[in-house]
Structures are given as C-alpha cells and as structure tokens.
C-alpha cells in the first residue's frame with residue numbers, strides 16, 4: 001500500500017554561502033506508515049556537481065525511526081539507514097554509504113524507510129538539500145581540526161595507488177601503495193596536514209572522504225599534481241575535475257590555472273629545477289612564455305629532499321619579476337613505507353604554515369599570505385619568522401614593506417629550537433655580503449641587523465644553517481616595495 005505523504009518542495013534562496021539550502025523538503029510521517037517505504041522527489045538542475053543532504057526528524061523520543069537513502073534519475077546512489085543525518089555526493093567523492101558519480105539533472109528521490117512509528121505518533125521530517133556546497137568541495141572535514149593561530153606542519157606532495165605510488169605487499173610483491181598507508185604514516189609522524197597529490201586524477205578523493213573523520217588530527221587537503229608536458233604543479237583545495245591537457249590550440253596553462261582558482265584552488269609550481277628528458281617527461285618547468293605566473297601562490301623550493309633553487313634560478317627569477325611566491329616543500333613520496341629521514345619519505349621536508357586554525361581554507365590562506373617556511377630536518381619544533389621595519393612602518397615575512405631610497409631597514413629574525421645554528425639573510429636572491437651570518441643562541445633566539453634601502457623593488461629571505469653549514473630552514477620572502485597582490 002502506498003501512503004501519501006505531505007511533501008513540499010520550496011525553492012530556498014540561492015546563495016554561494018553554505019548555510020542556506022537550495023531546497024527544503026519536509027513532511028509528516030504517521031503511525032499508519034509504520035514499516036513502509038516512501039520516496040520524496042526533488043529536481044536537480046543541470047550543471048551541478050555536488051549534492052549535500054541534511055536530514056532530521058522529530059519524535060525520536062517516542063522511538064520514531066526514519067531511514068535514508070537516495071536515487072538519481074537512473075540508479076540507486078546509496079543508503080545510510082539511520083546512521084547518517086548528513087551526506088554529500090559529488091562527481092569524485094561521497095560520504096561512505098553513498099556512490100560518487102555524475103550529478104545527473106532531473107528528478108532525484110530521497111528513499112525513506114519507516115522501521116518504527118508508533119500508532120499515535122507523527123514525525124515531521126526536514127531534508128535540506130544544497131548544491132555545490134563550497135565547504136565540501138574544498139575539504140573533507142566538516143569543521144576545523146584545531147582552533148588557534150599557530151604554525152602547522154605538513155607535507156604537500158605525495159602519491160599513492162591512485163597514481164604511481166608503490167610499495168611491497170604482505171608477501172613482498174610490489175603493488176600500488178594503498179592510500180590509507182600514506183595517511184597512517186603521516187599521522188604516525190605527527191604531521192598536522194597532508195595533501196595527497198596523485199597525477200591528474202581525482203579518484204583518491206573518495207578514499208580521503210572516508211578517512212578524514214577517523215584522522216581527526218590530520219587535515220587531508222584535496223590535492224593533485226597537474227602533470228603537463230611542460231612542467232608539473234600542484235593544485236590544492238579543489239575536488240572538481242580539472243583538465244590538465246595543456247596543448248597549443250586546445251588548452252592553455254593560463255586557462256587551467258584560472259579554472260583551478262575559480263574553483264577555490266591554490267596553485268604551486270613543483271620541482272622547477274628538475275631536469276627535463278625521457279627519464280622524467282615534463283618534469284622540468286618550461287611553460288609557455290605568456291604564462292601568468294601571478295596565478296601561482298607558491299613554489300616548491302625543496303622536492304624529494306633536493307633544494308630546488310639557487311640565487312640564479314627559478315624561484316628568485318620569478319620573485320625578480322615581481323611575483324609573490326611563498327616557499328613550500330614536498331616529499332614527492334611514492335612509497336608510504338620509505339623510512340623516516342630518507343629522501344622522499346613522508347614529511348621530508350616539512351612545510352610549516354602559520355594559520356588561524358587547522359582547516360583547508362586557513363592553511364591555503366597561510367600559503368597565499370606567505371606565512372610559510374620549509375623545515376628540511378622535518379622537526380616538530382623548529383620555527384622561523386622575520387620582520388622588517390623602516391620609518392615607523394613594519395612588515396612580517398610574506399608581507400610588503402614600503403620604504404624610501406636610502407632609508408634604514410631593520411630586520412629582526414626569530415628562530416626557535418635551532419641552537420648553534422646561523423641565520424643567513426638573502427637580499428634579491430643573494431646572500432648579503434653586508435650582513436654576516438648571525439649566530440642563533442638559545443632555544444628561542446632573536447637577532448637583528450640593518451640594511452640600507454636601495455631604490456626599487458627587493459625581496460628578503462632567510463636561510464638557517466646548522467653548525468655543518470647544512471640548510472635547515474628556508475623562509476618565504478618578505479617583499480620591499482612590491483605591488484600588493
């Protein structure tokens with residue numbers, strides 16, 4: 001017997017912000033419907049790529065139970081019974097219990113089962129439907145994993161079975177390395193965040209969607225390595241499809257970048273100094289001459305334990321052009337079982353980012369703001385920051401100081417947990433001959449030095465080296481007289 005259910009479909013206010021639903025479905029279920037099934041249809045417009053549902057109902061205290069599932073116009077898309085009141089389904093990922101895939105336009109149906117409804121009870125249900133909810137497209141956690149401004153530590157570049165990651169199986173065979181092992185290893189190493197950046201694919205997002213609630217101290221940032229014939233770069237914070245197939249007349253790199261940024265992403269150049277050739281096709285960074293480097297926010301200055309810059313090379317050359325590019329690092333891990341400390345092991349190097357909280361939005365904001373440094377030692381306690389001051393104005397690492405020609409600039413460097421190391425100030429990509437290496441004494445060291453402002457645009461950065469002159473920490477730049485981004 002089919003029982004009619006009071007059901008209304010209202011077109012709620014459309015907004016890009018998450019809080020307001022696009023549709024609200026509601027109705028009453030009575031005791032007469034005990035142990036029956038019904039469907040609640042709703043229309044999905046064309047061009048959507050994610051549906052999120054929040055479902056709630058009354059009379060739970062009277063043991064009312066409503067179970068939930070969903071179907072698109074052509075097929076069943078999953079059921080979560082009574083165990084999830086919220087779920088999301090997209091082209092790439094879905095809450096466990098649900099199937100990712102195309103968000104087909106047309107009539108979808110909530111599938112509601114009534115396992116228990118006492119005779120005199122009426123339960124009112126409400127289903128809020130959101131399309132393309134931004135918060136669920138840029139991350140997998142429904143709230144920040146930690147609150148509070150501090151330096152968060154992570155690895156922004158790694159591969160799994162979803163591209164060319166491999167490791168040894170239980171019986172010693174080389175197999176595609178499962179994604180959970182990467183996440184578990186990163187968690188065991190005490191990282192705060194990781195971005196899994198499989199090549200050109202978005203098939204890993206569904207696994208990550210499942211893992212994030214369990215790893216509630218390790219932020220899993222949606223990432224992918226955009227692997228073109230003319231160089232590699234990472235995009236963070238996008239779960240939608242991104243076309244990477246850059247080719248003259250087909251798709252330009254600028255178009256790819258604008259697409260990624262429009263979808264909320266951040267782009268970072270990978271291993272810019274890698275050699276190009278048949279051993280690693282497209283690994284060298286050689287984009288078309290008209291590529292707008294202003295669309296990038298960062299450059300990977302350490303990849304696989306290898307320093308990817310020198311004073312004459314890529315990062316500084318782009319800074320010289322006036323682009324503001326934060327320093328990030330990536331292990332480029334391809335085997336989650338690589339022992340700690342070896343090149344390419346997870347967390348070597350660590351990228352350290354100042355953020356207001358541990359969320360994708362805040363971590364990406366920290367990179368965009370240039371509040372980053374790279375820790376080649378993968379420590380969990382070293383910090384590095386610096387600031388500059390001139391004529392009453394001041395700026396921190398990542399910010400811009402505007403000075404007049406000939407003014408004195410006082411630079412203050414602060415570093416922690418680097419006893420016995422030295423701080424080296426670089427001006428315009430060259431270690432300053434006017435400023436000798438500064439010794440960092442004590443667990444919490446501050447040193448200052450003074451420069452005289454030359455005309456024009458400049459950038460400062462700091463490298464901390466240990467007693468054996470090995471690089472330990474590499475700062476992002478502080479900009480002098482740069483245009484604001």
Ligand SMILES: [Zn+2]
Pocket residue numbers: 225232270271283
């Ligand atoms: Zn690469």
Ligand SMILES: [Zn+2]
Pocket residue numbers: 157158159225332
């Ligand atoms: Zn890679």
